[in-house]
Amino acid sequence: MKNSILNRLNTYFCEYFSDATKPTARNLFLLVITILTLDTFRSVRFAHSHVLSKIAGTSLNAYYYTLRTDSCDHSRWSDTTVSKAVKVVPDSLETQALFLSIDDTMVEKFGKKFELCSKLFDHAAHNGSNYLNGHCMVSILLSFPVLKDGQIQYLSVPLGYRLWDKDKSKLEIAAEMVRQAMGVIGSSRQVFLLCDSWYPKAEVAGLINEFGNLDIICNARVDTAMYELPPAPAGKRGRPRKYGKRIHLEDFELLTPQSGDWKIGVRPVLTRLWGERVVYAFVTASKKGGNSRRLFFCTKKPDEITLDYSLCADEHIRKYGEEDINYLPLACYQLRWNIEVSYYEGKTFWSLEEYRIRSREGIERLINLLAVSYSAMTLLPYSDETFSSYQSFSAQETRFEIGQQIQASIIFNSFVESLETVKKARALVKLLERHIQSWIGKVQKL
Numbered sequence: 001m002k003n004s005i006l007n008r009l010n011t012y013f014c015e016y017f018s019d020a021t022k023p024t025a026r027n028l029f030l031l032v033i034t035i036l037t038l039d040t041f042r043s044v045r046f047a048h049s050h051v052l053s054k055i056a057g058t059s060l061n062a063y064y065y066t067l068r069t070d071s072c073d074h075s076r077w078s079d080t081t082v083s084k085a086v087k088v089v090p091d092s093l094e095t096q097a098l099f100l101s102i103d104d105t106m107v108e109k110f111g112k113k114f115e116l117c118s119k120l121f122d123h124a125a126h127n128g129s130n131y132l133n134g135h136c137m138v139s140i141l142l143s144f145p146v147l148k149d150g151q152i153q154y155l156s157v158p159l160g161y162r163l164w165d166k167d168k169s170k171l172e173i174a175a176e177m178v179r180q181a182m183g184v185i186g187s188s189r190q191v192f193l194l195c196d197s198w199y200p201k202a203e204v205a206g207l208i209n210e211f212g213n214l215d216i217i218c219n220a221r222v223d224t225a226m227y228e229l230p231p232a233p234a235g236k237r238g239r240p241r242k243y244g245k246r247i248h249l250e251d252f253e254l255l256t257p258q259s260g261d262w263k264i265g266v267r268p269v270l271t272r273l274w275g276e277r278v279v280y281a282f283v284t285a286s287k288k289g290g291n292s293r294r295l296f297f298c299t300k301k302p303d304e305i306t307l308d309y310s311l312c313a314d315e316h317i318r319k320y321g322e323e324d325i326n327y328l329p330l331a332c333y334q335l336r337w338n339i340e341v342s343y344y345e346g347k348t349f350w351s352l353e354e355y356r357i358r359s360r361e362g363i364e365r366l367i368n369l370l371a372v373s374y375s376a377m378t379l380l381p382y383s384d385e386t387f388s389s390y391q392s393f394s395a396q397e398t399r400f401e402i403g404q405q406i407q408a409s410i411i412f413n414s415f416v417e418s419l420e421t422v423k424k425a426r427a428l429v430k431l432l433e434r435h436i437q438s439w440i441g442k443v444q445k446l
Contacts, residue, residue, distance in 0.1 A: 016372060033051070092147070098192070103196065103340070161368060192216065204216075280302060
């Protein structure tokens with residue numbers, strides 16, 4: 001049916017699989033439908049027995065083949081997500097900054113049959129050891145502005161995941177993912193890259209020299225060397241100094257903003273991370289006391305950030321911007337936490353840790369299907385008016401509502417197909433009883 005839930009979803013997802021063959025595109029779409037329908041995507045076999053076999057007569061092996069075949073390039077799915085996200089930004093917010101966040105997460109796996117599985121150090125491991133056996137994934141997340149009740153609100157969607165294979169460093173993988181996203185965003189929008197203290201170096205730090213509209217707001221190691229701006233030429237012979245006097249965290253004068261829980265000190269500095277480029281250093285300390293201090297950098301002058309903070313729904317961004325524009329980069333940096341939220345939701349609600357496929361190609365394709373499905377639940381309410389009532393919902397709530405509609409559609413379609421062969425009223429009653437009992441049993445299992 002033209003306006004059915006499955007047809008609407010097919011219209012949205014077909015752009016992702018446009019370069020695949022028809023059977024592959026169809027199987028990938030059905031896998032996405034299964035991800036949205038099931039509360040937990042335990043395995044392809046589980047999905048086939050509970051949903052896929054009810055929709056199509058395709059064999060189980062066909063879906064395994066679809067996940068490991070080279071007939072489509074899943075690395076390009078992130079381009080489609082970026083394109084869809086940029087399109088939902090209202091025309092009135094085209095000048096507002098976009099934010100990319102990069103980080104990595106670990107997934108513990110049991111056994112040695114998984115490709116690229118290795119012993120990894122995890123400072124946050126809860127298994128009684130600082131090491132786990134599993135995969136390390138580098139991911140990228142996009143935060144973009146929308147209007148809600150007349151205020152600017154930033155939504156975030158995961159763009160994709162890549163397994164760390166030790167042939168490339170995580171810095172190289174992250175830089176490649178940022179370059180790919182910037183290729184779709186273009187050069188007309190201001191973009192900020194948000195990252196923790198592990199990433200602002202080497203290939204990632206050098207990205208701002210490749211893209212004129214890209215800057216970095218990052219946490220940094222407290223022992224990072226900082227210098228004052230070089231003194232003016234004295235007219236004497238010899239090469240002028242590139243750096244001024246060495247600066248330490250204790251040299252920052254910390255002020256106490258009315259909003260927030262931190263004392264803040266700001267000053268322009270030079271670092272060896274970005275050579276002769278002037279960057280802005282932020283030192284923070286808790287208002288409650290203590291000697292602990294944190295260091296942040298922003299490669300853009302704070303008053304040149306194109307963000308209308310006065311209309312932001314986020315209280316920190318609005319109050320920091322109104323009190324002192326120099327505090328704005330710190331308020332923007334809090335959007336980096338959204339990538340941590342996406343890891344939690346991905347592992348808790350989207351079965352990011354549940355995959356049982358062994359090959360690297362199959363693992364990456366499946367976890368990126370999960371990312372595509374997750375992103376769709378945020379983007380669909382803004383890109384299709386049919387789902388506009390879900391704009392205030394979380395991705396999980398939208399998924400539940402759409403999943404219910406998909407289940408009802410599957411039951412209705414299978415009932416109609418069976419009804420076509422019914423000739424007597426008694427047979428119709430038995431058919432209804434069988435479908436009702438089947439639905440009750442399926443709900444109890446799920």
